[in-house]
Amino acid sequence: MDLAMLSTIPKAWFGIGAALLGVLIWLLWFIFHNPYSYPYYFVDIDISKRRNVNIQEEIEKYLLDKGMDEFLNQFNYVEQWESDTFEAAKKSIFRFKRVKQYLDILDDDNMFIFNLCRDQTRYRQRNYVKSSYVVSAASDTCECNLAYLQARYDELERIGFETTTVKYHAKNQRQLMTPELRRRIMERDNYTCQVCGKYMPDEVGLHIDHIIPVSRGGKTVESNLQVLCSKCNGHKSNRV
Ligand SMILES: [Zn+2]
Missing domain, CATH: 1.10.30.50 (DNA Binding (I), subunit A)
Structure with missing residues (x-):
């Protein structure tokens, strides 16, 4: 086909071709991108101005202060979310892909994510004027599951909720x-x-x-x- 022939193809066809290509790309993206994301639960603990911080002990202090309720509630929520999401995946028209995608994101062992956060002072300079601002940065992270938290909580109960196990056994x-x-x-x-x-x-x-x-x-x-x-x-x- 030479250029003269090409120019005889109506211009509208190029538009239709582009639109079809767009639809195809969107369809591939729709099928292959994972629509599920695991509902991790984040707990930020402020450890600014403190030294020698032990993350296990900070988790125990949090449990002493707040108890297990929020973690049990979150666990129940995730269980419900998992069964709902799995049912929806099985009913999807792309069910073979969706069920696999759902199974891929499951991460129950790391359901709870504790971040030890420290305020950091940073500086910016503009027009010869230096000013400071504070950002909160995670300095340590611990991912765990409900069983781990429950075990720590049971241990704290055994020693009467008076102190952390780290201090108790010091x-x-x-x-x-x-x-x-x-x-x-x-x-x-x-x-x-x-x-x-x-x-x-x-x-x-x-x-x-x-x-x-x-x-x-x-x-x-x-x-x-x-x-x-x-x-x-x-x-x-x-x-x-
Ligand atoms: Zn006395």
């Missing part, structure tokens, strides 16, 4: 006595010796005592701590 229990914990115990016991009842609001001469001594496996948790005056604390040490 070798140096005395190191866990923070000024903040000391304050909480002082306030709880109203600055009063729990043996003789002496009230000392200025705190001088009051001690925080481990009811079961650390040397005998006692933990630095609120239920094992009490306020004692020097005298009673001394007597106790002599006895033990």
